[in-house]
Amino acid sequence: MRHALLLLLLAAFGAAATGVSGKWTGTGEARLPDGSPISGTLFLALEQQQDGRLSGSAGCDEASAQPIRNGKTDGVKVRFEITNPRNGVVSKFDLSLAGEDQLEGSVSAEAAGVRRTMTLKLARVKPAQ
Numbered sequence: 001m002r003h004a005l006l007l008l009l010l011a012a013f014g015a016a017a018t019g020v021s022g023k024w025t026g027t028g029e030a031r032l033p034d035g036s037p038i039s040g041t042l043f044l045a046l047e048q049q050q051d052g053r054l055s056g057s058a059g060c061d062e063a064s065a066q067p068i069r070n071g072k073t074d075g076v077k078v079r080f081e082i083t084n085p086r087n088g089v090v091s092k093f094d095l096s097l098a099g100e101d102q103l104e105g106s107v108s109a110e111a112a113g114v115r116r117t118m119t120l121k122l123a124r125v126k127p128a129q
Helices: 002-020
Strands: 020-030 037-048 055-057 069-073 076-081 092-098 102-111 114-124
Touching: 002 114, 037 069, 037 114, 055 069, 055 076, 092 114
Parallel strands: none
Antiparallel strands: 020 037, 020 114, 037 055, 069 076, 076 092, 092 102, 102 114
16 A cells, blocks of 8 residues: 555656646647537647746647746646637637646637637657757
């Protein structure tokens, strides 16, 4: 029992120590009101501060990424917002570190009284060697 508890604590602290700083790419999937599937790509550049604040950018790709606002993380959970510069719609991201190099969660936005949510899966971009 003690051994299992120690392993659990080490795994939790190991994930938190790795943090979420870095570049991430992945995909998002959702369904339109008529039930047809849609998907898209996502790029994140995140910088985790020691006090839990999070800065960076997010977008469909690195070139179109917008600055994030209200970014917070505990090293495992990640929450932030971005604003679409064309229409002012705010997208709210709610992600969790799933292993050392995976982020999973969702992004939601409301426009014209309709709320849409997309499921996200991202992987950490490994630095070129």
